[in-house]
Amino acid sequence: xxxxxxxxxxxxGLSAALSAKQEGANLLVVGKSYPTASQTSMxxxxxNAALGNVTPDSTQAHMEDTLKSAHSLxxxxxxxxxxxxxxxxxxxxxxxGVSFDRTxxxxxxxxxxxxxxSKRACYAQDYTGLKILHTLYDNCLKEGIEMREEYFxxxxxxxxxxVLGAIFLDIVTGxxxxxxxxxxxxxTGGYASLYKNYTTxxxxxxxxxxxxxxxxxGSLSDMEFVQFHPTALKGSSTLISESARGEGGYLxxxxxxxxxxxxxxxxxxxxxxxxxxxxxxxxxxxxRHLGEEKLLKLMPQEVRLCKLHENVDPAKxxxxxxxxxxxxxxxxDVNENLEVTGLKNCYAVGECSNAKVHGANRLxxxxxxxxxxxxxxxxxxxxxxxxxxxxxxxxNQLTNNQEYIQGLLEEYPWEQNFYQIQDELGKKFxxxxxxxxxxxxxxxxxxxxxxxxxxxxxxxxGDKNKENNTNLVEFLQFQNMLExxxxxxxxxxxxxxxRGAHFKTAFPSKDDKLYKAHSVYWIEENVLQNKLVKxxxxxx
Amino acid sequence: MQIRIKRTNETEEFEIPSENSTLLxxxxxxxxxxxxxxxxxxxxxxxxxxxxxxxxxxxxxxACSYKVQDGDLIEPLNYHEVQRDLKVNKEKAKETLKAxxxxxQASQEVAIxxxxxxxxxxxxxxxxxxxxxxxxxxxxxxxxxxxPFALTRVYRYTADARESDIATTIANVQSNGIWDCTLxxxxxxxxxxxxxxxxxxxxxxxxxxxxxxxxxxxxxMDFGGF
Numbered sequence: 001x002x003x004x005x006x007x008x009x010x011x012x013g014l015s016a017a018l019s020a021k022q023e024g025a026n027l028l029v030v031g032k033s034y035p036t037a038s039q040t041s042m043x044x045x046x047x048n049a050a051l052g053n054v055t056p057d058s059t060q061a062h063m064e065d066t067l068k069s070a071h072s073l074x075x076x077x078x079x080x081x082x083x084x085x086x087x088x089x090x091x092x093x094x095x096x097g098v099s100f101d102r103t104x105x106x107x108x109x110x111x112x113x114x115x116x117x118s119k120r121a122c123y124a125q126d127y128t129g130l131k132i133l134h135t136l137y138d139n140c141l142k143e144g145i146e147m148r149e150e151y152f153x154x155x156x157x158x159x160x161x162x163v164l165g166a167i168f169l170d171i172v173t174g175x176x177x178x179x180x181x182x183x184x185x186x187x188t189g190g191y192a193s194l195y196k197n198y199t200t201x202x203x204x205x206x207x208x209x210x211x212x213x214x215x216x217x218g219s220l221s222d223m224e225f226v227q228f229h230p231t232a233l234k235g236s237s238t239l240i241s242e243s244a245r246g247e248g249g250y251l252x253x254x255x256x257x258x259x260x261x262x263x264x265x266x267x268x269x270x271x272x273x274x275x276x277x278x279x280x281x282x283x284x285x286x287x288r289h290l291g292e293e294k295l296l297k298l299m300p301q302e303v304r305l306c307k308l309h310e311n312v313d314p315a316k317x318x319x320x321x322x323x324x325x326x327x328x329x330x331x332x333d334v335n336e337n338l339e340v341t342g343l344k345n346c347y348a349v350g351e352c353s354n355a356k357v358h359g360a361n362r363l364x365x366x367x368x369x370x371x372x373x374x375x376x377x378x379x380x381x382x383x384x385x386x387x388x389x390x391x392x393x394x395x396n397q398l399t400n401n402q403e404y405i406q407g408l409l410e411e412y413p414w415e416q417n418f419y420q421i422q423d424e425l426g427k428k429f430x431x432x433x434x435x436x437x438x439x440x441x442x443x444x445x446x447x448x449x450x451x452x453x454x455x456x457x458x459x460x461x462g463d464k465n466k467e468n469n470t471n472l473v474e475f476l477q478f479q480n481m482l483e484x485x486x487x488x489x490x491x492x493x494x495x496x497x498x499r500g501a502h503f504k505t506a507f508p509s510k511d512d513k514l515y516k517a518h519s520v521y522w523i524e525e526n527v528l529q530n531k532l533v534k535x536x537x538x539x540x
Numbered sequence: 541m542q543i544r545i546k547r548t549n550e551t552e553e554f555e556i557p558s559e560n561s562t563l564l565x566x567x568x569x570x571x572x573x574x575x576x577x578x579x580x581x582x583x584x585x586x587x588x589x590x591x592x593x594x595x596x597x598x599x600x601x602x603a604c605s606y607k608v609q610d611g612d613l614i615e616p617l618n619y620h621e622v623q624r625d626l627k628v629n630k631e632k633a634k635e636t637l638k639a640x641x642x643x644x645q646a647s648q649e650v651a652i653x654x655x656x657x658x659x660x661x662x663x664x665x666x667x668x669x670x671x672x673x674x675x676x677x678x679x680x681x682x683x684x685x686x687x688p689f690a691l692t693r694v695y696r697y698t699a700d701a702r703e704s705d706i707a708t709t710i711a712n713v714q715s716n717g718i719w720d721c722t723l724x725x726x727x728x729x730x731x732x733x734x735x736x737x738x739x740x741x742x743x744x745x746x747x748x749x750x751x752x753x754x755x756x757x758x759x760x761m762d763f764g765g766f
Contacts, residue, residue: 033581034630036668037589097644097700099657099664106651124664130588131664138693142643149631172623202584236562238586305586308605311560419572462576468624471576 002028004382005165005179007153007209008187010038011129011368012350014136015375016185016382021143023383029147030168030179032204032473035137039189039202039351040371043129044241045113046121047093047372048365049086053107057118059083066366069115069265070359071500072516073222075536077336078357082366082373089373090122098135100124113364114242115265121365126241126301129368151177152473153188153208154401156216156346162388163216163346167401171473174409174466176402183345183385185378186213187371190328190351191484192226193477195434196426199325200232200239204477209352211480213332214487219341219522221354221533222330223484224491227362227501228435229326230269231285236309237324240302242266242364244285247298252318253281267361267435267501270323274435277322284318291315323435327351327367329358329501330491333520338378342522344388349378356518360500408472412460421452421459422478429485437492437504446489453482490530491519541610545570545578547625556608563614564592564603567626580626587732590669593617594626600671600730617674619683633673636690641712644697645705656701663696663740665733672727672737684716688727688737691718695740698747710748718744719756 004020006013009031017029031038050062062083067074090108094100100122101109110119124131140147150171157164157178165180188209192201199205214220230251231240245251245262251269252258253276260272273283287295292315295303306314332348333341334355340346349355350371357370428448432441456479463471497511498504517532541558543566544551554574556566564582571578582592585604592603595615620628672688679685686694694713698706718741727737745755 033583033589033591034634034668037583037591039584041588041590041667042584042586094652095647095649095702097647097697097702099660099700102652102654102657104654106653109654125661127588127665130667134664134666134668138637138643138697141638142641172629202589204583236565236585308562308607414576417572423572463579465577465624468579468627470579470581470627471571 002026002179002181004183004185004379005030005181006185006187007031007166008189008350008352009035009147010187010189010350011040011133011136011371012375012378013185013187014133014140015372016187016349016379017140017145018136018143019376019379020383021145023380025383027145028179028181029140029145030151031147031149032152032171032208034149035140035147036134038133039205040133040368041130042200042202042239043368044126046111046123046128046365047090047132047368048116048120048363049090049122049369050083050118050120051087051090051108051110051122052118053103054110054119057120061117062086062120065115065117066357066363069361069363069500071361071510072512072535073356073359073499073518075336075356078355082357082369085373086369089369089376092376093132093135093372096135096139098124098132112246114263115363116365132368132372152476153212154476155397156184156212156343157397158216158343159394161217161342162344166212167398169405169473169476172468174469176398176405178398182387183347183382185382186332186340186346186348186352187350187375187378188352190331191481192325192328194426194481194485194488195226195325195430196422198237198426198430198434200229200237201325206477206480207328207352207484208477208480209348210332211483213340213343213348214483214521214523216343217523218343218346219333219520220331220487221333221518221520222491223487223521224495224519225329225360225501226325226488227266227327227329228270228323230266230273230323231321232324233305233309234320234322238305238309239326240285240305240319240321241299244287244299244302248290250286252284252286256286265361267503270435271503273321273323278436283321285314285321286318287314288316288318325430325434327362329360329362330354333518337381338374341520345385347378347382349374360502405472408460408475409464409466413458414460414462415458416455418459418475418478422481425449425452425485433489433492435503437502438506439493439504442489442493446486446493449482449485449489453486486528487521490528491521494519494530494532543608543612543614545625546613546615547578548622551613558610561608562604563596563601563606563608563612566608567603579624588667590667593669593671593674595674600674602669602671602732605732617670619674619676619679620670630670633670633687636686637693640686640690640694640717641709642690642693642697644700644703645708647702648704650701652701660696660699662733662735663692666692666735667733669732671730671732675726675730677724677726678720678722682716682720685720686713686717688741691721691744692735692737692740695744698744706747707751710744710751710753713744714748714753718748
């Protein structure tokens with residue numbers, strides 16, 4: 001039997017794999033796409049570490065910036081660990097071959113990102129995530145780590161609250177298979193695709209691991225916290241990097257009036273833009289004064305994307321933009337060892353998890369740090385897992401999953417087009433559970449979502465082929481989005497305050513007395529349960 | 541407007557809205573509204589995940605970065621097993637990374653300058669979309685050829701100041717590797733990241749020559765046979 005099953009092959013999963021392999025574990029990495037296709041490839045800005053290579057910096061300052069952005073919803077021990085480990089993680093990546101940019105003294109170069117008190121983000125040109133991911137992948141090949149592509153996670157195998165592996169749909173053959181392991185690490189990414197067509201994220205950010213944990217009886221927390229990026233292209237939701245404003249770009253409305261200091265934190269800028277849009281204004285990024293030469297030198301990717309998706313030349317025209325969902329802070333609830341709350345032998349790491357390092361708002365440059373630093377930690381911890389054993393040899397779950405997939409292929413009707421429903425739902429999430437929230441609208445949307453869930457039996461798929469059925473995969477992802485969406489809406493309803501990325505007009509300030517707490521959700525006897533758990537904030 | 545899509549058994553014509561649209565968006569329009577069974581791969585929509593490479597009118601493009609035109613013929617990548625419609629199996633192509641040992645053999649601690657980083661910047665921009673592999677005519681005659689992206693990655697690591705064992709890597713790309721390339725440049729022409737694998741392969745040949753390897757094509761020629 002495998003020692004460790006790693007589900008998800010992005011930066012977190014591959015970091016975990018490399019550290020577990022180093023300790024001699026027998027492991028397998030499984031993902032629904034090819035490893036280098038993961039969301040990690042899209043991270044541009046950088047990876048934080050208080051190296052002080054460019055401006056004076058300290059671990060303490062990194063911690064303080066992270067805690068400030070988290071608005072009291074983080075665990076100080078975890079933040080401390082993360083910030084202390086950051087320089088080691090950079091050194092590790094550097095040794096593996098990541099081509100970080102350098103200073104004149106041949107040290108790793110660092111640049112300023114929003115909310116940081118020093119130039120702290122290490123970067124590999126504008127492709128930091130891509131280059132880290134590919135280097136991790138090359139090293140996994142070197143170490144002979146087995147990776148299985150196009151395996152879609154259906155469910156965790158659970159007996160007596162103990163995870164014994166997972167059940168997958170082999171997308172290529174259409175077979176439903178189980179993979180058993182002593183310990184399981186979930187590294188399946190975030191859920192910003194809930195805001196379909198209103199997110200910078202890849203299509204695959206559908207929270208499959210998070211939904212699987214919820215179904216398996218584990219806990220999720222802080223799901224209402226979703227970060228919105230102020231500037232994505234209006235039509236395609238393609239990200240226009242923060243550097244566009246950092247280099248002096250303006251935000252203007254149709255009257256060409258500026259309405260906000262462009263360099264304020266992401267949530268503040270996103271709200272200001274949302275307010276303009278709510279008032280019927282269109283919002284644009286104005287880069288014209290920077291000139292064509294400078295634009296092509298500083299942000300060639302962005303210039304190309306503007307021309308491709310919006311048909312505008314940013315050197316000559318205004319670029320239409322909107323703020324869109326960018327990162328999910330909430331996720332699978334884990335303890336300080338990254339063990340999933342409520343399940344044994346199971347770990348979660350990366351954007352799918354809530355390790356309480358980002359709190360109510362993530363600091364730019366801390367997500368790449370999290371996947372590498374905590375990814376390695378998850379690998380090491382899983383090797384040392386004091387695995388709970390169970391003798392139950394039950395095949396019921398596999399059979400149930402096989403029958404369900406077979407039913408989708410053979411029996412479900414095709415009376416309603418779920419793609420259209422998904423598009424409509426994405427738009428409603430953006431409007432009513434997005435940057436600015438209101439209880440009546442959240443409530444209405446929650447009711448609507450429950451109606452859609454009850455109606456799933458009338459949807460199903462039009463493509464009845466067993467092999468390579470992407471229609472089937474997209475329908476399964478849609479179901480995961482519905483389950484997660486219910487938690488996001490309920491948690492947003494409960495939290496009658498404004499904190500970090502969560503903002504309610506009727507409750508515009510923080511309420512520490514009631515809500516300096518994590519909102520925790522789990523399923524018990526088929527009913528969604530929740531409680532608020534006070535933040536542990538004492539630093540050991 | 542109309543586009544034609546080469547599907548598993550036939551080439552099918554589809555009517556799509558004639559708005560300014562990427563090919564990927566048009567494919568989703570068809571899948572979500574006209575035919576659920578149209579099968580293709582995609583993920584990031586932004587040209588970095590390398591998933592949606594396919595051929596349009598015989599030339600490799602990323603569907604997310606190509607503006608669709610009336611009358612376009614869409615086909616799957618060459619030299620990949622077609623799993624269904626435009627979806628291909630990339631496993632065999634990815635095996636070339638293993639065969640060529642495209643990684644640091646022995647990483648040494650050494651000061652890296654920005655010049656070192658810039659020297660391999662283009663090569664490390666690779667997104668593994670397989671466009672170059674599909675465009676490479678050598679694969680039509682030698683399916684075991686390592687192909688352009690693996691050799692670009694090999695060059696990227698041999699040119700890395702951290703590598704202390706270039707000889708091992710160079711030895712690993714002798715068979716079905718650097719000498720099998722015809723330097724035709726088709727790979728360079730289709731790379732969405734403007735990488736030049738042809739140049740990288742040339743550089744590897746120079747390094748190999750310095751290490752005492754000979755071009756087997758010359759060895760095979762009989763110069764004394766008059």
